[in-house]
Amino acid sequence: MKRIKGHSMLLAAAIVAAGLAAFALHGGMGRTSDRKAESAQVRMAVDPTVIPSDMPFETSPGPATEQATGQSAEPAESQAEIPVEAPVAAPRPPAAQPRASDTPPPAAPSPAPSPAPEALPAGGTITAASLESTSGGFVLTVVGDRPIGPVTHLTLASPPRLVLDLAGAWTLKAPNVLREEDGPVRHVVIGVHPDKLRLVVHLREESLLGRLGDPVSTREGDTLRVTATIAPGQ
Template identity: 35%
Template sequence: MALTRGDKTIILGAVALAVTVVLGLAILKKPFLFSGGAKGPVAAIPPAPTAASVPAVEETLSPPPAPAVPVEVQAAAPATAPPAVPTPATPAPAAAVPAAAATAQKPAGTGPAPSVAGDETLEKMFAEIAGDPAPVGKAAEAKAAPGHGPAGDAGHGPEPAPVAEPKAAPAAAPQPAPAPAPVVAEAPATAAPAATPLTKAEQKAQAREQAKEKAREKAKAAAEAKAAAPAAAGPKPAAPAVSPAKAQAVSAKAGAAGGNVIRIVAEEKPGEYLLVVHTSKPAGPATKLFMTDPPRLVLDLAGPWTYTGPMSTVTGNDFIRQIRVGKHPDMFRVVLDMAPDATSRLRGAPAIERVPEGVALRIPK
């Protein structure tokens, strides 16, 4: 449904009235906003006009051009706008009465005018415009007396109970400062008295005294050494007894003066193989040794023996294939190289015998 010309006129008149009221209150409460001067003390708000003075205000109203107002003011204007009237008549006086009645206060002389919700809202709005905090006193009064209506009810509501301020915790007793450590003054080191130079006579006397002291120390040390010598001297420990076997071996080695090996004779007989070493004199200790890989039998004669015969002889036998001779400073060695299967053909262990010619080795097979 489109608005008629009368509806538009009523709306414009309501908006102009609201803007005029807001600007008037702003000039009364914050005159420095428009003058640009220094902030002065906040002027006391005069009592709101009564309903009888509302028509006079309306007669002086003129439709000035609507200035740019903050969004918050435009949003609050519809709250005071009167209900739409279908007749194109000018705004009725009754339309402005609610706005004036909303700000009406009690007559002077009955006490301070109570603050209403509209005043608190305007205070906050002006504080935001000016960048100043809202007056604390009026906000506190508005919160403390919520039961006061816009029509000026008689009496005041119950006063809020005083809030007990929390007591500050008692300050802790200061701890006594630790006692400073005792400072021990160090005694200044006394300089050693300078040694007086000795004369030549005193130096000679001191040297003689030192020489005598050294001589006495040497004599004392010699006397102590002589006294300790008889105690240390005693029966010498007996030599450890030599075992009979070792004694026999030593005597045999001592008796093995050596000699000449004349010849070596190998002979195969029925049931045995005989090896005879002919020496120029009776031989000393003789030992035998068996070795494997390849199998061989060794005969050693103790002593320094000389030999001028062949050092190796091939026998051509299928049991003992070769005879080799080795000469050493302390013994004479004869090595018999045996066939690979000779060990399986043995019937017993080889034996050493003393013979008139020298030493014989019998190998049973």
């Protein structure tokens, strides 16, 4: 009987010990599961944009992260498969048209060559000269061995004179002084110059110079006549 009781007590004690061990083991596993759940909840609540990437633990995107960002995480391979469109070259602007202001001005015309100096009349020889007084003035006649060219004139005062120039290199084969005893002309002096023959008509009175008209030249072959009129005095 004592042995039976002793075995019963040992069996009961073993059962109690086993129950305590099972309780302790179950309670430890529950705590461990609770800790894991809490750890998972903490990791899910952490904002990966706040915690730097060098933390000792990693965060894995979960449903909460996908709801917060509004998009699901895609693997890198799927992103690599997205084709990248080549950049489209911008159209070239049209070539600028030259403006009127950009057109170079036309080249200035080259200056016309200066005319060659006019050749002087060849001249010749004066073979005769004469003076004739008229009622209204006088006539001076000159004869050459060829036609006589242009004649120019001017007047001088003190003493009163009419100067006639025959263009050309003339030589004189006639008297160089022509005299009148009466009439408006006192005398005529003929002088030879390299480019002209000059005839100086000396008037008899100073008053005649103011009444003397422009001389008029006429030609007949090699003969030149210069006619001068003098207005009547008051």
